[in-house]
Amino acid sequence: MTPSLSLADQIALELRADIIGGRLLPGVSLVEAELVKGYNASRHTILEALHRLGQKGLTRYVRNKGVMVRRLARAGVRDLFVVRRTLELQAIAQSGPLTDVQSMRMQSAIDATHLAREREDWRAVATHSLVFHQQIVALMDSPLFNEFFAQVIAQLRLLFCAAPDEQRFQSPWLERDREIYTLLASDNKPAASEAMSLYLDDSEHLSLALFDHP
Structure with missing residues (x-):
């Protein structure tokens, strides 16, 4: 991870790399609890990272489903x-x-x-x-x-x-x-x-x- 970035930014970059690498596919749910455990980060940090991905057009929030990897229109x-x-x-x-x-x-x-x-x-x-x-x-x-x-x-x-x-x-x-x-x-x-x-x-x-x- 890059030291000059915040932890949320670093996690967002790693998740983006997983998207580019085809490891996170459209429609996949990004479950907060799993990410908190996987990255050993706080819930606030994970939510911040997911918010960054949403700002970049890579995820979207779906009611009753949470944050999901986006499907392009x-x-x-x-x-x-x-x-x-x-x-x-x-x-x-x-x-x-x-x-x-x-x-x-x-x-x-x-x-x-x-x-x-x-x-x-x-x-x-x-x-x-x-x-x-x-x-x-x-x-x-x-x-x-x-x-x-x-x-x-x-x-x-x-x-x-x-x-x-x-x-x-x-x-x-x-x-x-x-x-x-x-x-x-x-x-x-x-x-x-x-x-x-x-x-x-x-x-x-x-x-x-x-x-x-x-």
Whole structure:
């Protein structure tokens, strides 16, 4: 845990990491008593952490059920992709040639996605792909944008859980992530930007299609 943060903030970050990692799924109840025991924290601290998650759009309160991990609505999906286009395309546009560290982090995320696909762990495929896109935003070298985008990918993770066929939903993206990385590594920003724009268009279309059938 990060010492500079309050305990409530640290717990909220750990719960967010569980959402991004696919360990907390939409509709799951976050039971106060279990969290108090699991984190050895006071009830007040747990309530504060859950309130922070609610502020970030990751949980919601349901009468007679308590706090639950949120299910995304169609309007929320459109908003997420507005944010993605703004941040990811801007990050590419203003980036310079990749540094060794930036290249290594992107390549590591792609390698992890590939290994997860080989294991047919489609939940992990989605998580590692999101990590790759977090590294795209990190090209702006802005801690504030990095933190904001972490909230975005946590909500995207909740969206991906709605896919009835995870393999079909996640299969197209690894090679396209790799293509974007290759273009960035060769410092071909116009082509990388175009590839990212098409990627986001197709991803939004596929994501919205999840709401077409009950």
